[in-house]
Amino acid sequence: MTAGIDEGLRSELQRQGVWVTSMQELYNWGRRNSIWPLQFGLACCAIEMIATAASRYDIARFGGEVFRPSPRQADLMIVAGTVTKKMAPQIVRLYNQMPDPKYVISMGACAISGGPFKQGYNVLKGIDRYIPVDVYIPGCPPRPEALLHAFMELQRKIDGQKLTGDNKAEHLDPGQPSEFPVPAFGEHDLEPAANPDLFHPPTIQR
């Protein structure tokens, strides 16, 4: 299905007005040009996200303007802002309720690591402790162009996902979980503090 046609032959055919495609390409073309984000914002990054969706930056050029108020209809979760520990279970639950295939953009320093509030007692030190993140955007807050860039990176990732074979897309693997455990409030902190299957921070060798 994937290695059906030689790339040179394809471009030659295109020049003659014959368009040849594969199932995988058609599928990925449709998916990457109609990414529907989940409509929710957490902090100041959400303002930049709103600006990205508005006419000046116009995420509609990339097919991402349909912000869905329901997780059941969304493909992409843009974690835009500071994730407090009070909000983290809700975010994981919303992520769990999204249908596969689903993607996550971690927008801004706070969503990546806690950002300027990292030392705070109430701020989660990165949403990737609980849900898998596809694209990270640094910045405080990132400009709309940065979000558009992340969106394009995500489109590139979707474009490269295989339907068959050994390295096919994760969401097509029946063994890959679609839901991740929702953290609960413990005595001092969220428990567990991170999903051990998911969160592998680099360790510094001294």
Add this chain to the structure above:
Amino acid sequence: MTPNPYFFIVIFVGVALAFPILPLALAWLWRKFFQPSKPGVEKNATYECGVESLGEAQVQFRSQYYLYCIIFLIFDVEAVFLVPFAVAFTGLPVGAFIAILVFLLLLIEGLIWAWSKGCLDWAR
């Protein structure tokens, strides 16, 4: 032979049926052959706001506000009477003035009565 003039409606109905059914059928086929089904407790939950639902949906509320509403209605009607009174105030004879004063006193008495009965207290 000319086709039936209503033939285009048949075509129209056919297109109208195919338009929703075709994508739904394609999506169904795709799910059947490619996409593994991954249902779950969270995913199949009824609510989709992210917050866990608590208790039952069939909860009874006390209609504590209805006394407020009735008293408000009475005084609203009083205001309707007061507006023409205030407009025609300078040209009113003494009898009319006393009549409206009696009307006001009656309502004020009613307010004091309702107040003393505790109708203006919340959640009796």
